[in-house]
Amino acid sequence: MDNINLEIPDLLRRHFPFLRESSLQKEIALVGAIHHFKEGEILMNFGSYIKSVPLLVKGAIKVVREDDVDGKELLLYFLHAGQTCSMSFSCCMMNKKSDIRTTVEDDATLIAIPIKYVDEWMGKYSSWKNFVMQSYDSRMREMVRTIDSIAFRKMDERLLEYLYQKSKVHQSKILFATHQEIADDLNASREAISRLLKKLENSNRVRLERNKIHIL
DNA sequence: ACATTAAGTGATT
DNA sequence: AATCACTTAATGT
Numbered sequence: 651m652d653n654i655n656l657e658i659p660d661l662l663r664r665h666f667p668f669l670r671e672s673s674l675q676k677e678i679a680l681v682g683a684i685h686h687f688k689e690g691e692i693l694m695n696f697g698s699y700i701k702s703v704p705l706l707v708k709g710a711i712k713v714v715r716e717d718d719v720d721g722k723e724l725l726l727y728f729l730h731a732g733q734t735c736s737m738s739f740s741c742c743m744m745n746k747k748s749d750i751r752t753t754v755e756d757d758a759t760l761i762a763i764p765i766k767y768v769d770e771w772m773g774k775y776s777s778w779k780n781f782v783m784q785s786y787d788s789r790m791r792e793m794v795r796t797i798d799s800i801a802f803r804k805m806d807e808r809l810l811e812y813l814y815q816k817s818k819v820h821q822s823k824i825l826f827a828t829h830q831e832i833a834d835d836l837n838a839s840r841e842a843i844s845r846l847l848k849k850l851e852n853s854n855r856v857r858l859e860r861n862k863i864h865i866l
Numbered sequence: 867a868c869a870t871t872a873a874g875t876g877a878t879t
Numbered sequence: 880a881a882t883c884a885c886t887t888a889a890t891g892t
Contacts, residue, residue, distance in 0.1 A: 805880075828872060839881055844873060860872060860889055 654679045658761060661707045665732045666781075674775040678705075682761040693752045694738075700748060702762040703738045706731050709758030710819035713737070714751045714835075724800075725812070725835040727792045728755060728819045736785040739768060756820050808836055809846050813856070817865050825863045 658679040662669060669675060682705070687693065694700060696716060704711075711729040716722070729735060729752075737750055771778040799808055812835065816825050833843040847863070850856045857864040 830872075840873085841875085841882080842880060845875090848874075858873090 655682060655684060657684060658682055661761065665707050666705060668777055669775075669781060670777050671775050674771065674778055677767070677771070678761065678763065681767055682763050685760055685762055687754045687758045687760070689754050689757050691754045693754065694735075694748050695751050696749065697747050700738050700765065702764050703734060703768050704760040704762055705734050707759045707761060709754065710756040711735070711758055712753050712755040714753070715749070716751060722837055723834050724837045726750065726796060727789070728815060730819065733788075734781075734785055736782075736789040739782055739785065805836070805838055805842060806846050806849070809843065810850075810855075812836060813863065813865060823865045825865065826861055827863065828861055 654676070656679075659675055661684075662675050662678060669678070683702075684707075687709075693704070693711065706729055708731055710731075713726045713729065713735065715724050715726050717724070735752060737748070740746070768782070772782060773779075799811065803811075809832070812832065813825065816827070817823060829843045829847065830840045833840045836843070847856065847858055851858050855866055857866060
């Protein structure tokens with residue numbers, strides 16, 4: 651009963667201050683487990699069941715949707731510290747298989763909460779309920795943004811937005827990615843991305859190297 | 867030196 | 880903007 655994780659209270663204070671009930675914090679420290687993941691690791695794949703909900707404390711996670719017909723991918727959004735995967739809420743509450751894949755974009759640390767508590771705490775702690783609700787809300791908004799960027803915006807704008815996001819999640823002006831990887835994330839052809847990047851280079855917005863993009 | 871992979875380019879639809 | 884068919888450049892063995 652007393653294998654309380656001593657790191658957790660501090661992590662919560664720093665990244666999830668809005669989970670303010672001290673008894674909630676204590677419970678999280680009791681049942682939560684800290685995990686570290688390296689860049690590129692797959693956290694959750696299509697079709698797998700989710701056994702815990704992650705509270706992201708460090709790094710970034712990429713959430714991707716894959717078309718089951720032709721296997722093409724599409725980047726949905728990035729998760730940052732202080733956030734959680736709201737897909738995992740609905741998945742675990744409905745006990746459904748995952749529709750998405752999440753991979754580690756930048757070395758990540760998270761607190762894994764076993765799903766049985768997610769529901770239990772909804773009734774018990776108002777700040778937890780708010781957290782869950784707000785996660786849904788902000789994801790929903792993010793998703794709408796992604797949808798209309800696909801529907802209404804041109805590829806060059808989408809690419810700029812992508813570079814900006816990626817630079818933000820890595821907190822770096824230098825991005826390590828091939829044109830092919832970018833094309834996959836944006837569901838575009840490699841040639842199109844190469845040409846657009848070339849344009850950006852000519853207008854001095856970026857500098858290109860093999861596997862590398864400097865944002866200027 | 868050779869093979870492999872990433873990136874650049876023009877033509878075609 | 881996608882696809883094809885190449886070429887050129889960079890990198891690994």
